[in-house]
Structures are given as structure tokens and as C-alpha cells.
Amino acid sequence: MLDLPLERIHPLAFQAAVAVACAGDQDRYWEMHDRLFANQRQLEPWSGHAEAIELDVATFDDCMESGRHDAGVRRDMKEAAKAGITGTPGFLLAVADPEDPSKVKGLSTLRGAQPFNVFKTQLDGALRELAKQDAQPVQARGATQ
Numbered sequence: 001m002l003d004l005p006l007e008r009i010h011p012l013a014f015q016a017a018v019a020v021a022c023a024g025d026q027d028r029y030w031e032m033h034d035r036l037f038a039n040q041r042q043l044e045p046w047s048g049h050a051e052a053i054e055l056d057v058a059t060f061d062d063c064m065e066s067g068r069h070d071a072g073v074r075r076d077m078k079e080a081a082k083a084g085i086t087g088t089p090g091f092l093l094a095v096a097d098p099e100d101p102s103k104v105k106g107l108s109t110l111r112g113a114q115p116f117n118v119f120k121t122q123l124d125g126a127l128r129e130l131a132k133q134d135a136q137p138v139q140a141r142g143a144t145q
Contacts, residue, residue: 002076004088012043015064017073019046022063026055084109091119093126 003021005013016036023032031053036043043049050060063069083092083106090111094104108122 002080002085003073004077004080004085004090005073006087010040014073015046016043018069019043019049019060019064021069021073022060023050023053023055025063026059028053028055085111087111089113093122095126095130 003017005017007013010016019036020029020032023029032049032055035049035053039049046064047057047061050057080086080090083090085092090109092106093108093110094106097103097105108126110118110122
């Protein structure tokens with residue numbers, strides 16, 4: 001999951017993403033996410049939302065002022081753009097790289113809200129692709145007899 005604040009649409013979106021990350025430091029990521037989404041017209045002051053979800057407000061304020069999560073949010077934005085995702089919701093169907101399981105190979109991108117049948121078609125195609133890969137012989141690594 002990536003943070004993708006749409007700054008061109010909402011001038012406080014980036015700060016909202018940082019606020020959610022700061023709340024996540026206190027294990028309240030989704031509580032802050034949901035609260036800010038429900039209160040988009042009144043995001044500031046951020047500490048009021050922190051208090052409402054029972055965060056340690058001083059710790060939250062320190063996090064917001066520190067810029068600790070800024071680079072991570074910007075990195076997420078760049079990763080989404082590289083995958084062709086420019087808005088929300090956006091989904092990337094991918095599989096782990098068999099050579100390096102810490103990396104993924106994108107199979108397809110879904111942009112925007114889509115009906116179930118679009119997801120089903122894309123998932124079925126991804127499963128067919130995986131079946132083709134599984135059918136190919138894999139060279140044993142480090143096997144001893």
C-alpha cells in the first residue's frame with residue numbers, strides 16, 4: 001500500500017498523508033485515515049484529530065513538525081507514478097520476482113473505481129500468466145545429491 005496524496009486536487013493532502021503516518025507511529029493509522037477522510041473540509045488543526053482518536057498529542061505534534069515521514073510519502077508518490085498510477089483508487093496486480101522475492105513484477109494496472117467484472121478479468125489473466133510461468137522448467141539452485 002502506498003500513500004498517494006493528490007496535492008493538485010487538495011492543497012492539504014500531503015500534510016494529511018503525513019498526519020496519518022504520524023498516527024501510525026502510535027498504531028492508529030487507519031483511525032486517523034478514516035477521520036481525515038470523513039472531515040476533509042476541516043483538516044486543520046491536526047492536533048484536534050489526534051486528540052479525537054486518543055493519540056499522545058505532544059508526540060503526534062512533534063512528529064508532524066519533524067518532517068520524519070515527508071520523504072517516505074514523497075517516495076510513495078514516485079513509486080505510484082512509476083507504476084502508472086496517478087489517482088485513487090489505483091491497483092497494481094503483481095507477482096513476486098522468482099529471482100528476488102523482495103521485488104515484484106507488475107502484470108497490470110487498474111485505474112479508478114472499477115466494477116467487479118473488470119477486477120475478475122484482470123485477476124483471471126494474472127492467474128493464467130502465473131500458470132504459464134509455473135509450467136516452465138525451473139533450474140534447481142544449490143541442489144545436492
